[in-house]
Amino acid sequence: MGSQKQAFILLSVLSFFNFLLLSGADDVYYEFILQETEFTKLCSTKTVLTVNGSFPGPEIRARRDDTVYVNVHNQGRFAVSIVWEGIRDSINGVNELIQPGRNFTYEIELDDEIGTLWWHARSAWAKATVYGAFVILPAAGEEYPFPAPTSDHAIILGEWFRQELTESVVPGQPDAYAINGHLGESYGCNDTSYQLQVDYQGLYLLRLINAVANETMVFAIAQHSLTIVGQNASYAQRSFSNSLTLAPGQTVDVLLSASQNVGQYYITARSSSSGRLNTTGILYYTTSTGF
Known part of the structure; x- marks a missing residue:
């Protein structure tokens, strides 16, 4: 009887530590360098503020449940906060x-x-020009409440201005829109186009972000339906659409089933x-359907 009790206690202890290993949160660290970087877009070159030289x-x-530092x-010319x-x-x-020449560490405790x-x-x-995606994955041992995707991709809708922007220049109407920094054709x-590579019958989680300051943006992929599974860092009841309308600052997670004939799709x-400005990218298949 005593040995059975000891075995039960040992099993309980092992199960507890296994739970801790599966659900334990981590500390995650990033280094951001604010710096002036030259970019050539819309047939001209200008200097913009970037993080780690990328836009x-x-x-x-x-x-x-992780904590992000x-x-x-x-290293720019003007004071900035994030x-x-x-x-x-x-x-x-x-x-x-x-302030220029100084640094600050943000401590971000994730919860639900x-x-x-x-x-x-x-x-x-x-x-x-200073923005980026913040992707929060399920905790260790958790699964998505929808079919697991082949891979996931952040797609950020942004804007571009011909003029150089400083703290004394307030942006007006943009001269172009961008998909992940690409203005398209x-x-x-x-200007280069954003390209999304998919395999036939793959399932992709697209993380859409509208970083355009004052415009609601409409996003679509020709001949493909999108399944909404999340919005603004929460899961959402699944719904289907051929195009998505994103308010300024909104994020939407969608599933894309790569089930069309091999080819390229806008x-x-x-x-x-306004229909005056739009940008395009390319979705292209890399494997054959056999047609």
């Missing part, structure tokens, strides 16, 4: 400006957020209020 900035990835070094959209817990120092959020500079002039300046993003 959009780097993607943050963590799991539910982001050390921001400001906004962490949709994080439910308060973040120390979020309203403080990081799941899916896609984003971060960006607070000032309107810097927000035009719509503007006649040989990805489009346009303002809902």
Whole structure:
């Protein structure tokens, strides 16, 4: 009897530690370098503020319940602060400006957020180029409440201005829209197009973010239906649509089933209020359907 009790206690202890291993949260660290970077778009070159030299900035990835530390070094000319959209817990120092030549570490404690959020500079002039995706994956041992995707991709809808933006220049109407920093072929300046590679019969989780400041954007992929599974870092009841309308700052997670004939299909993003400007990308299949 005693040996059975000991075995039960041992099994309980092992199960407890196994639970801790499966559900344990981690500390995740990122280094952000704010710096001036030259880009050539719309047939001209200008200097913009970036993070780590990229536009959009780097993607943050963590799991539910993790704590994320982001050390921001400001090597630009003006003071900047970063906004962490949709994080439910308060973040120390979020309203403080990081002066040129200084750094600040944000500590972001994740709770029940799941899916896609984003971060960006607070000032309107810097927000035009300083932003990126914040992807929150299920905790260890958790699964998605929908079929597991082949892979996932953040797709950020942004804007581009011909003029150089500084703290003394307030952005007006954009001169172009962008998909992950690519303006596409719509503007006649040989700007590159965003390309999304898929395999036939693959299932892809697309993390859509509208980083355009003052415009509702319409997103679509020709001949493909999208299944909505999440919005603003929460799971959503599944629904289906051929196009999506995203308010400024909104994030939507969708499943894309790559079930069309092999070929290339336009990805489009346009303002809902004006047909004057739009941008295009390309979805292309890499394997044959046998047709």
